[in-house]
Amino acid sequence: MGDRIFNLLLAFFLSVCLSMSLSKAMALDGHLAAQTEYNWNLPEWTPKPVVPDSNPMTAKKVALGRHLFYEPRLSITGKYSCASCHQQSLAFTDGKQVALGSTNESHTRNSMGLGNVAYSPVLTWANPLITSLENQALIPIFGEHPIEMGMVGKEQQMIQWLQDDLNYQQMFAQAFDDRQPVNLDNLTKAIASFQRSLVSFNSPYDRYRYQGETNAISAAAKRGEKLFNSERTECFHCHTGINFSDSTQHENLAFTQTAFHNTGLYNIDAKGSYPPENIGIKEITQAEKDMGRFKTPSLRNIALTAPYMHDGSIATLREAIAHYQAGGRTISEGEWAGIGSASPYKSGFVKGFEITSSEIDDLIAFLQSLTDREFITNPAYSDPNLPKLK
Structure with missing residues (x-):
């Protein structure tokens, strides 16, 4: 990941931190209680993943994240989703030598599998700074070099159509106890939650x-x-x-x-x-x-x-x-x-x-x-x- 993408990521992360409301912080205890109730469907011998306190696991968040993971409208072409590079039948890889973005731009890296990604303390092939699935989600959506989803500069349009979609309105409201639940922070939290749910221990x-x-x-x-x-x-x-x-x-x-x-x-x-x-x-x-x-x-x-x-x-x-x-x-x-x-x-x-x-x-x-x-x-x-x- 080049300096430009890292700077983009950092800027988004800081904006997310600044935009967190006091009401969300006060609601954290309730979310933590919900985290203890989440069913990981793990065998008895398997320890649970580490989950950030700022984004405890809930079934509603995972359900929303699943829809967003397969949502092609999160791309510039309306035809490309997270699942385009992470296909379930291939253990959430794509079978290609290197990934291909929504604008047909070839990447320099092979698509990594997402099975048990919740157990990984560092994400991507070669960036020790990317340790959060919530922050990592910003890279494919908004990164420019190379283009993946290609949504840089279209953040407001993306949030607007999510807000206008009755199904997403309902799912965001169920997943997040916020006054305006449809926002970029919650979008990345939901996608991260779904990715953490992808556990594989039954070979x-x-x-x-x-x-x-x-x-x-x-x-x-x-x-x-x-x-x-x-x-x-x-x-x-x-x-x-x-x-x-x-x-x-x-x-x-x-x-x-x-x-x-x-x-x-x-x-x-x-x-x-x-x-x-x-x-x-x-x-x-x-x-x-x-x-x-x-x-x-x-x-x-x-x-x-x-x-x-x-x-x-x-x-x-x-x-x-x-x-x-x-x-x-x-x-x-x-x-x-x-x-x-x-x-x-x-x-x-x-x-x-x-x-x-x-x-x-x-x-x-x-x-x-x-x-x-x-x-x-x-x-x-x-x-x-x-x-x-x-």
């Missing part, structure tokens, strides 16, 4: 590991699990915990875990450089050591979220394993040619390893066992405007 692996169903996964997947958690492959160092990511937070953790890694994907000049539009968190920190460092994504539903890496430059799980097997990617020719394994900024966990073809099959079987079919078919997460299946 075959979950049933095997946490619910005692010994036959829920295959023998190959069980062998793959051992490989995954071995010091030989070292996968578990970065893909750890209940969400298979070392950037995780939940109610049982004493502190927030946040990490970014360089995996040796590029080494353009033999000095560790990445493509100029994808330099990782160095764009924010300006520190050389942060070149090519990106967030570790969750591996849940990974079989559905190809292509992989921050720029979608690895097409399959087999190719992704080959990348780590080699300790970094070698690009032999072209603009981005270089030996990634020799990058001075590469993570110490990406060392390369020996593995047989059958062991690769086992590792893929394990990764496929992380697919939660209930998650991608749950009607509570689907487009509310589509007809219900009988």
